[in-house]
Amino acid sequence: MSSWRKGRRVAAAVGAVSIGLITLAACDKPTPLATVTVGTSSVNSEATDGCYGDGKVLNEKKTKDCLSKKGGKTIKVAPGEKVRIGVDPEIGESGWVMVSSNPLMKEPSKDNYRSFDGDTLFEQKDPQTGQTMGMRDKVTIAIVELKGNDGPKAMWHFNLERED
Incomplete structure (x- = not known):
C-alpha cells in the first residue's frame, strides 16, 4: 500500500x-426529572432551559428570569382532582418547593412525592387580604430545587389548565 x-x-x-x-x-x-400527575395523565420534564445550575445556586438575575418564565408541558386538571408532584431522588435530597401565584408550601420538602388540591392551585387571591377572588383557567407552576438556604439551583415549569 x-x-x-x-x-x-x-x-x-x-x-x-x-x-x-x-x-x-x-x-x-x-437533568433530573420532575413529574406532574393528574388522575391517570402524567407529564415530566427536565429542568427548564436556562434554569439549571448543575449543582450550583442560580445567580439573582437567572433566578428572577426563571421565576417569571411561562411555559413548559401542559396537563389538564378537573375540579376536585389532586395534582401530584414527583421529583427524582436527587431533587428530594436537596429539598424543593412548588411555586405558583399562591403560596402553597410553608417549608421545603425532602420527599420525592407530594400531592396538592388542584382547585387551590387555580384560586386567584387578593394579595392584601388573602381572600379568594375567583378562579383562573390556567396557571404555571415551578418546581424549585433548593441548595439549603443558599437559594435555588434548578427549576422545572409546568402549565395546568382547568377543565370544566
Whole structure:
C-alpha cells in the first residue's frame, strides 16, 4: 500500500475521532426529572432551559428570569382532582418547593412525592387580604430545587389548565 493511501486513512481516522469528540462535547448531560400527575395523565420534564445550575445556586438575575418564565408541558386538571408532584431522588435530597401565584408550601420538602388540591392551585387571591377572588383557567407552576438556604439551583415549569 502506498504511503499516500496510509496517510489518507490516518487522516480519515483522526477526523472521525475528532468529530466524535466534538459531538460528545456538544451533548448536555440530562437533568433530573420532575413529574406532574393528574388522575391517570402524567407529564415530566427536565429542568427548564436556562434554569439549571448543575449543582450550583442560580445567580439573582437567572433566578428572577426563571421565576417569571411561562411555559413548559401542559396537563389538564378537573375540579376536585389532586395534582401530584414527583421529583427524582436527587431533587428530594436537596429539598424543593412548588411555586405558583399562591403560596402553597410553608417549608421545603425532602420527599420525592407530594400531592396538592388542584382547585387551590387555580384560586386567584387578593394579595392584601388573602381572600379568594375567583378562579383562573390556567396557571404555571415551578418546581424549585433548593441548595439549603443558599437559594435555588434548578427549576422545572409546568402549565395546568382547568377543565370544566
